[in-house]
Amino acid sequence: MRYPELPESLLRLEEGLLDTWREEDLFRKTLEATAHGKPFVFYEGPPTANGKPGLHHIISRTLKDLVCRHQTMKGRSVTRIAGWDTHGLPVEIEAERKLGISGKPGIEELGIERFNEVCRESVFTYKEDWEKLSERIGYWLDYSRPYVTYHTEYIESVWWILKELAGRGLLYRGFKSVPYCPRCGTALSSHEVAQGYKDIEDASLFFLCPLLEESGELDVEGRAFLAWTTTPWTAPSNTGLAIHPDLRYVEAAASGRRVILAEALAEKVLGDGVEILRRYSADELAGRRYLRPPDLVPAPEEAGNSWSVVLEDFVSAEEGTGIVHMAPAFGSDDYTAGQRHQLAMLRPVDDRGRFLEDIPVVGGLFVKDADSLLIEELRKRGNLHSSATTVHSYPHCWRCESPLIYMARDSWFAATTTLKEEMLRENRKIRWLPPEVGEKRFGEWLENNVDWALSRDRYWGTPLPAWVCEEEEGHVVWVGGLEELGELAGGLPDGFDPHRPFIDGITIPCPSCDGTMRRTPGVVDVWFDSGAMPFAQWHYPFENSEEFEKHFPADFICQAIDQTRGWFYSLLAISTMLGRGTPFRAAMVNGHILDEAGQKMSKSRGNAVDP
Known part of the structure; x- marks a missing residue:
């Protein structure tokens, strides 16, 4: 009996196995083989691809694949749609570095259109690195149709959500003392603040x-x-x-x-x-x-x-x-x-x-x-x-690390405090691994919930779809989609880009008086973008309604423990505000990899290790 020769090393063994999987198109074949199996819905938390992946990303990705692969081996049809988080301060700060500017005065002198153009160009700087890491560690994701938060279809779904929340009386404009980053020139939400002490x-x-x-x-x-x-x-x-x-x-x-x-x-x-x-x-x-x-x-x-x-x-x-x-x-x-x-x-x-x-x-x-x-x-x-x-x-600011100050400012808020009991009740339905994360860390966060500061005085993000009358600021119209905006504004250009500065020039007549309405200048908290993914990844409700219903709620999600005050919270808050209950049935939570100084590894700290 003859045995194959031993590989030179474990590295060569792994690389050979990956070559075989690639040649066989094994991931695609597993999807086809289980297409008629009982669904198992997994939501991928979207990374920001303008920063390199680090060693600390391997833990949660390994756990995600472990659960999803196990379900595939049981014959379940596993949803593995990839996603990209492409808006917000992480992208803006990188664009500032590339342009050699710092802060809002430099951006506005350059011009919002040019600045956002550089943001758009930079969002996928390390996309291949992320995809290569996923393949190298055997983490299977479907990159053929990822959801991308800056795509017009995604933004339109976020607009729909915001209009729905406004219709439920859950959005309001207030002058409140909010955590504020002087360098970035914008307010932050409580869950962003929690990540930067x-x-x-x-x-x-x-x-x-x-x-x-x-x-x-x-x-x-x-x-x-x-x-x-x-x-x-x-x-x-x-x-x-x-x-x-x-x-x-x-x-x-x-x-x-x-x-x-x-x-x-x-x-x-x-x-x-x-x-x-x-x-x-x-x-x-x-x-x-x-x-x-x-x-x-x-x-x-x-x-x-x-x-x-x-x-x-x-x-x-x-x-x-x-x-x-x-x-x-x-x-x-x-x-x-x-x-x-x-x-x-x-x-x-x-x-x-x-x-x-x-x-x-x-x-x-x-x-x-x-x-x-x-x-x-x-x-x-x-x-x-x-x-x-x-x-x-x-x-401190979770991205630029500048000290924050609490300062009274005019902002838009979601009245999440009015739904505290509902969120606590929905949280008790979730299977948390380990259980104490849901009961203690996440449960206590919900107990001390404050209204969500939604607006950001920035540039590259989902524009807040609220038009305010110049004559009477109490007259506000929330717009829930591009077709609706076109009807109100008397038409939109072909291929209209809903980002700033193009959206800023769209005015509509006030339905309550003879005034003209202009869009409130803010953009939406990037965590609202990512928390909207159960709906927006399908461009719901504009299309794919049946697919959305088949994929809601998720059976399983998995991220590091800091996401109890980030993505886990935004997912639950948005879904609860929409009256849909919990958007995930089970959540697995992993710890952090620390550097030699005992600090968690992250792109913003610059202490991540290239895997």
Whole structure:
């Protein structure tokens, strides 16, 4: 009996097997052989092909193929449609590098049309690398008809979804404090923010807000509230102090001053044996007014209840002083409390994250660079208690890694909080592997869900299909497809590209008045693009309705654990908002490969290893 010769190495053995599969067209034959089998629907999470694949992509792709191949061997007809994520900041940042520009001013000087042309050219830079990696590791995907998020058909389905959500009362325009990237010049959603936290060293500032008498004169006893913040740059925008209604507060002697803070934190902040002079209930302090710590920003004529003490449940006795400094223009809780208590909103910062030029002391500076100057200004005014540095977790842009700031901005939102219970209920129907991911990490994320900030002040993305009247901004028309837009606008050019800047020039008459409607300038969060794939990969509902219904929901999806706050969430949120329930029955979640510094590997960090 003769045996074949041993291969030179395991590498040669694998390469020979791949050659055989390629010659036999084995993947295609398995699809044909199981075409009439019981369907097993798999959704592929779309990678961004303008960045190279890394070693960290192999884990989830191996797990995906393991499950899908097992189902194929059982005779199931397995859906393995490939997909490409082609919009958003990952593509824009790469285009900026290629063009040698940085930020929105450079893009707008170049022109949106040329910039988006470079974005389009770059989206498939490493497409062959991804396809070769898939073949090399034996991961079978059908690349013959992939879904591509920048294709007109895909965009049209996303528009349809948005119009459906608007019709259900789930979309609204709001002026809210949102996480904002000054470098990219756009707001981010909560699930994007969750992917970009870093431990950094920041200033830890304890500062004084002197009490005022009802007459407006300084308190005759020289008392002052002691507040704490790790964002000294927000001190010029302070318009309120928050205390907890159930906490006890004390007046204590400190460095020749009489300061007020939470009793539970007095010794931690002022030291053991601190002298307590008086005790207060929260109700006794609520409504008291105080002197602005640094009055660098002009006060508005209508200041409401600004520079007064208010009661809020979000105040904690775990850290700080039990007195929260509030700048409603630069914090989510601050903004909500400011609206509730009629506190002025001072926003002396431009879209680049720099103080306005006419602001004393810090004019023209990037906010994070102004901390030391503001601390010194408080010292000069006698309102500095102490300052040090502290290491804490701070949000950064998930793509450009710039520090984010929370800033009040005009944005479009999806009211996902109104469907929290529905999403929690649908989550309980999903088989999570491992189970604790669904119960803990994903379930807790849903419990703390906030409304989804949908709009991005950027260029290369699915345009928001909302047309707003120039005469009355309350008149809004959501457009659900190109045919509908053509009818409203009196026709569209042949082969119309719905991207910016072409879509920006399309106007429609307002159906509610004699005004002209123009499209709101934003584009859609790229995570909405990818979360729409169960519908948009079929150009649903414009065609392939039967195919869509056969492939919804998925039997199986698989991604790394960070997607619990990314693709997994956007899939579930969109489907639930459309009233379709969970879009996947089972989700397998893998961990991350870390580099030598213990950081997860990613393209944006530049620490990925070429497989």
